[in-house]
Amino acid sequence: MAATLVIGVDIGTTATKSVAFSIDGTAVASASVGYPLDEPAPGYAVQDPQLIVAAVLSTIRSVVEEVGADAIAGLSFSSAMHSLIALDDHADPLTPSITWADSRAAGQAERLRGTELGRRLHRATGTPIHAMSPAIKLQWFRDEDPTTWDAARFWVGIKEFVLWRLSGELVMDHSLASCSGLLDIHRLDWSDDALQLSGVQRSQLPRLVSTTAVLPGLTAEAAAATGLAPSTRIVVGGGDGPLANLGVGAVRPGVVACSLGTSGALRVAVDRPVVDPDGAVFCYAITEDRWVVGGAINNGGVTLEWVRRTLGEWASTIEMLDAAAEVLAGSGGLLMLPYLLSERAPHWDSTARGSYVGLSRAHGPEHLARAAVEGVVLQLALVLRSLEAAGLDIVEIRATGGPLKHPLWQQTLADVFGAGIGLLDDAEGSSYGAAILGxxxxxxxxxxxxxxxxxxxxxxxxxxxxAAEVYRELLPLFDGLYSALLPTHARLRELRLPLA
Known part of the structure; x- marks a missing residue:
């Protein structure tokens, strides 16, 4: 077989998935390996970067064993965005991989958000001021962990660390750099203002490259671990959010990609950087002439996992969703704010916390489950409203993601949005987006x-x-609860009450 397959490696929050694609987009072989998201203290959400490297190597090897090394033209990568790892002089990790869900830098974000400097940084970098942002995480390390700060030789994200281990090259693509809060997206260079604020030096950051940049090959160790030749080329790739647009074909103006997994997001493609003056949405790169504007939410499928685990009522998530589907739209007047991992778009508030409002004795477990589904989708609807408010015309919505295999998620998305939702058959999303760049x-x-x-x-x-009319009436109530409970959430955070 000619070497025409490209392996798209998607380094996700809970698993890495590698898929070999032919030029016509056919998925020929795939493998997935999961790993935990650890929460060792309130506000922390971290992962072992070595486990993730092992997952990457294992999934690539599984695919190579299925299709043969001679069929592989190259590798290309996608990863979860906003991660941060401190490396020592030997490029070994000093910290876990600090994920997008980590909110320990909320104080730094809240002090900066709403200031003129914060607004100027958002206009320059396209990244909202939020604890997810590596630029804000860096401030936390400088302020709260001077030992690590002083010892760090490099600061990278998880994909940069993986590529370092596979190729010996320390590079960062424009896509992931554009969601770091450190890149001036209008110049495609590190922002002097952001570097000064965070205190990091240019020499501590990876070399900037295009998302289609090609690295020359694998290290001897990586070649042995994957079963590929050392000469196998690596295309750097980009962030999983922008590449999900690419993977589902949402690259024309006005076509929105809705992705729903552990978290969720809405993104619409544009041909140049567009910054929302209200600061409600982000702008990240696919390539130098393709960008996405949108907003991500922290709490997608993870919300339903929490409901099932906490209530202990159902043997599986499918069984829970089947029960919730028997409840009428609106969950009998029960609303859930699904801010279990705080929240991002459109409020970008690291202090937000989850709650049920309207609870009565008449509500059963199935109502709580349905209200959780509705809460996630209502939050996505606020993001859609922000895209429209930013002057973007929406002509089509395409959706993909594991939860959307269940009819309840599909129908709720269409009902809450009040629009048709196009679902893609067996869409691989970010892994296919990575393969296309490859x-x-x-x-x-x-x-x-x-x-x-x-x-x-x-x-x-x-x-x-x-059902659409029910949700049209509930959306402003749902949105108003965020503002109404904001002082309560802030005060609860100040109290720092222990879980046990």
Missing amino acids: MVGLGLVESIDVAVAHSPVGLTVSPRPE
Whole structure:
């Protein structure tokens, strides 16, 4: 077999998935390995970077064993955004991988957000001022952990660390750099203002490269671990959010990609950096001439996992969703704010906490489960409203993600949005987006527009008028609860009450 397959490696929050794709977008082989998201203290959400490297090597090797090393033209990467790792002089980790869900830097974010400097930084970097941002995490280390701060030779994200271990090159693509809060997206260079605020030096950051940049090959150790030749080329790739747009074919203006997994997001493609003057949405790069504007939420499928685990009522998530689907839209007047991991768009508030409002004795476990689904989708609807408020015309919505395999999620999304939702058959999302960048970087396809041709909508779910009207009335109530409970959330954070 000619070497025409590209392995798209998607380094996610809870698992790494590697998929071998042919040029026509067919997934030929795949493998996945999971790992934990640890919460050793309130506000912390971290992972072992060595476990993630092991997962990357294992999944690549599994795919290579299935299709043969001679069939692989190269590797290309996607990863969860906003991670941060301190490395020592030998590029070994001094810290865990601090994920997007880590909110320990909330104090630094709240002091900066709303100031003129904060607004100027958002306009320059496209990254909202929030504890998720590596730029804000760096301030936390400088202020709260001077020992690590002084010892750190490099600051990187999880994909940069993986690429270092695989290739010996310390590089960061424009996509992940654009969501670091450190990159001036209008110049594609590190922002002097952001560097000065965080205290980090240019020499401590990886070399900036294009998302289609090609690294020359694998280290001897990585080649042995994966079963690939050392000469196998690596395309750097980008962030999982922007690449999800690419993977589902949402690269034309006005086409929104909705992704729902552990977290969730809405993003619409534009051809140049666009910054929302209200600061409600982000702007991140796919390539130098393709960008996405959108907003991510922290609490997607993880919310339902918490409900099932906490209530202990169902043997599986599918069983829980089947029960929740028997409840009418609106959950009998029960609303859930699903801010279990604080929240990002559109409020970007690290102090937000989850709550049920409207609870009565008449509500059962199935109502609590349905209200959780509705709460997640209502939060996504606020992001959609912010995109429209930023002047972006929405003409189509494409959706992908594990939770959307269940009809309750599909229908609730259509009903809350009040619009048809195009679902893609077996869409691989970010891993396919990474593979497309790989094909472009390796010269196997001419441009990323191949994504549109190879990502057809398999099913369109239409809204039900009566349910859509219920959610139209609930959305402003849901939105108002955030503001009403904000002082309570802030005060609870100040109290720092222990869990045990």
